[in-house]
Amino acid sequence: MAADDELTFLRWLARSDRPHDRLVVPIGDDGAVWRLDGEDRLVLAADALCEGSHFTADTAPHLVGRKALAVNLSDLAAMGARPQCALATAALPRGFDGERARAVTEGMRDLAAVWDCPLVGGDTVTHDGGLVLSVSVVGTLMTGEPITRTGSSVARPGDLIAVTGRLGGSGGGRHLTFTPRLRESARLVELGPPDAMIDVSDGLLLDLYRLDTAARFGFRLDLDAIPVHDDADLDGALSDGEDFELLFTAPADVMTRILDGWDLETSVTVIGEIATGGGVLVRDGREEPAPPLGFRHE
């Protein structure tokens, strides 16, 4: 199936005759939010990684395991959630040796230990095919409200767009070794909170269009302001994807509060604003229409 069909698959999966009263945020965001009987609200996400798309047969198995958990933790970060625990299943290729299998688990466990998000369950099967890792994470909300892609009803043109860290060139290795922006997310929620947020998985431009305000009103993106990795170029920063940085919007006064209070090593850079009239890229004072680009796994 092509990327569009995969989105269709998720829509089929989630289609329901009626909304569920416990489902605060449904499928389609970085994570779902589910209300329990007590005071807890869960944030849930699941991602599958497979050989050929997210890593190769040559990728160090430790890094494959690490990435399978990391992309899920990044989803929690994008929702303003903190991790609780994780589940993992693995479909192992026949003949996958014990040494490599162990390295996969250690890659997951080492990252799980860093974020106090232990693996509490799982399953493993052997099959005719490449390694497939599927991880689900359970998180809880840090504050009263989740930070969604939709944002609040008060979002409007003039709201600023910002991103953590630097973008581009993840294919050189960072797509395996990135740090999920959980710490940054927690600080953003404390200082802001942001109005809408997403993690950059498929490229800045494509993921920007997934923020409802940007898609609905439009945006002006200042290409000269975009923080590009030293080993990448602007095109890569716009569309490589798998940066797993946080892309978010906030009204100007909230953004000022975030920038003034920001005290973490990871940078926060304002790269544009929500603006009427579709997507516009600004470079050296010249404007051009923004294409809905971005990298999609096949």
Added chain:
Amino acid sequence: MAADDELTFLRWLARSDRPHDRLVVPIGDDGAVWRLDGEDRLVLAADALCEGSHFTADTAPHLVGRKALAVNLSDLAAMGARPQCALATAALPRGFDGERARAVTEGMRDLAAVWDCPLVGGDTVTHDGGLVLSVSVVGTLMTGEPITRTGSSVARPGDLIAVTGRLGGSGGGRHLTFTPRLRESARLVELGPPDAMIDVSDGLLLDLYRLDTAARFGFRLDLDAIPVHDDADLDGALSDGEDFELLFTAPADVMTRILDGWDLETSVTVIGEIATGGGVLVRDGREEPAPPLGFRHE
């Protein structure tokens, strides 16, 4: 990897330097139990199904999707938990057509609707290999305590062993169409609760050995009492597996309470007792040692 290696994989995954204070029941049971800040305690399970082991390329995709969720719901039943919601990831074979993919999601969704356990998240990838479905379920405890395989500290010889429904011959189709015993589990908890419980996934004998009391003390199993499906024989009932019935132990007085109060259509049958001296099978009054048999997926 062979079955034993797969268990090793799970142990690697779960190995931690110290127990986690939120992890009430760790990996190794039908589900893990995780304590949240509020009053809720989660029961979490994950299972992966793959072509070749759990279904064939010819299996109706609706039934494949159904089974992927059903085995997880069965895990919740075995813990005395009720379902909240589920996450699903799919690794689809290249060329898997949209019609079949849709049928997979509908199989999951139809069963999810029956048990009010909506699919709230997921992911899908395309790969060189057969269909791999991975489902994680989130449940909550119905009572104060989860029903584990370990059982309580007061479990002892003389405790009775019982099973819901009938066993054997699941390969003829029931492994795809079985009803997760959530209703039965809820009623057992209300009337009992059972001391220890497991769902019969790998065969009665093998799963019986997974109940700590049975493994530690031993058991006497009355082969004449075992409820066998009409299309199966006793050997099948002992070792076919994938029956997904509930196998549980309880002190005699609790078992009497369960049997006296039992008002569901699914039968509950006492099939033996915990007894010192290893595993013993009794048939027509003659005794023989029980082998640790059972079906294991390769």
